[in-house]
Amino acid sequence: MPSPVRVPAVLGLPLLVLLTAAPAASAADGWSLAPAGGSRPSFYAEGAPGAVLQDTVSVTNRGGRAVVVRLGVRGVRAVFARSRVRVPARTRADIPFTVSARADRSGEIVARDQDGRTATVALRLRAGGPKLAALTVERVSVHADRITYDLVNRGTTTLVPTLAVHADGLFGPVLDRAPRTLPVRLAPGRRLRLTEPWRDHPALDEVDVRLTVTAPGGARGSAAASARFVPWGGVAGGAGAVTAGGALFLVRLRRRGRRPPEEAPERPDRDVESTGAVT
Numbered sequence: 179m180p181s182p183v184r185v186p187a188v189l190g191l192p193l194l195v196l197l198t199a200a201p202a203a204s205a206a207d208g209w210s211l212a213p214a215g216g217s218r219p220s221f222y223a224e225g226a227p228g229a230v231l232q233d234t235v236s237v238t239n240r241g242g243r244a245v246v247v248r249l250g251v252r253g254v255r256a257v258f259a260r261s262r263v264r265v266p267a268r269t270r271a272d273i274p275f276t277v278s279a280r281a282d283r284s285g286e287i288v289a290r291d292q293d294g295r296t297a298t299v300a301l302r303l304r305a306g307g308p309k310l311a312a313l314t315v316e317r318v319s320v321h322a323d324r325i326t327y328d329l330v331n332r333g334t335t336t337l338v339p340t341l342a343v344h345a346d347g348l349f350g351p352v353l354d355r356a357p358r359t360l361p362v363r364l365a366p367g368r369r370l371r372l373t374e375p376w377r378d379h380p381a382l383d384e385v386d387v388r389l390t391v392t393a394p395g396g397a398r399g400s401a402a403a404s405a406r407f408v409p410w411g412g413v414a415g416g417a418g419a420v421t422a423g424g425a426l427f428l429v430r431l432r433r434r435g436r437r438p439p440e441e442a443p444e445r446p447d448r449d450v451e452s453t454g455a456v457t
Contacts, residue, residue: 208241209265211289211297214272220300221287225279227305227334227366234274235287235299239265246292249273253285254303279305280366281336305366310334311395313364317371320387320405325374327389327401331364337393338363343374344390347383357392364393381409 213221214234223231235258239245244266249258258275265271275287283303290296312333319326331337339360345353353376364370379385388402 209237209239209245209247209291209297211287211299212236212238213299220302222302222304223277223279224304224306226307227279227281227310229279230276231279232274232276234272236270236272237263237265237289238270239267242267247271247289248291249275250288250290251285251301252288254283254301256287256301277301277303279303281305281334305334307334309395311337311393311397313337313339313391313393313397313399315389315391315399315401318387318389318401318403320376320385320403323375323377323379325376325387325389325403326371327374328369328371329362329364329391329399330369331366333395333397334366335395336363336365337395337397339391339393339397341374342390342392343387345385345387347380347385349383352380352383352385353387357390380407383407 212218212235214236221233221235223233225231235249237245237247244264246262246264249261249263254277256275256277259273263271263273281303282305284300285303286298286300288296288298310333312331314330314332316328316330317326325343329339339362340357341355341360342357343353343355345351360372362370362372374389384404384406386402386404388400390398390400392398
């Protein structure tokens, strides 16, 4: 693509032009597909990671009747000004489209007419700029049998993250899972909701849970959340409930007395897939 530029929020409509020059793409039974301008055999786009780039594809109809063409892509993501275009006889339609430079990709633009005939043009996308591995852990929450959280890729490279989980209760550690690779590939800019099973949590305790995620390239993120486990349903009668609640209150006081203020658990970040790992 020549000199990729950022595009306006709304693409214009396809431009219809009477034929004045021979097309620069292989014909598909009377019509052809090619990059606009007629001198490029394929598309090439390069931009900073996250940049939105624009180019134009041309459908040239040299036949004696109108043709209706549907546009699509393979291997990359693109947005066309219009995906269905009617091209009158002996006319060329120029259709703007955009792509996002999130990662290096190879694909093709595909056009198909009402009779099932197709034509393709190769498209190569390159995300320029420095490689950056970065991620964050967000929205950590502890439930009855699981821990949920979000992973967000804040860098420019696809990440295969590794997760470690640690939880401290009122009397010491209650969960310590060594780092393990998650069965996910996190593309740049992608947010993924994940679930970590925890079915053997304490029946009566107050816990601080911390998730630490790392990935090759130096990416690291960590976040924490707190939860209380009280077996209200298994306590017999009001007296039992008071006893359970009182016991939890006393051990909380004991724990607070032992812990320096600077060691208070971090509050969880704010912004499902299971990684036990269930997707």
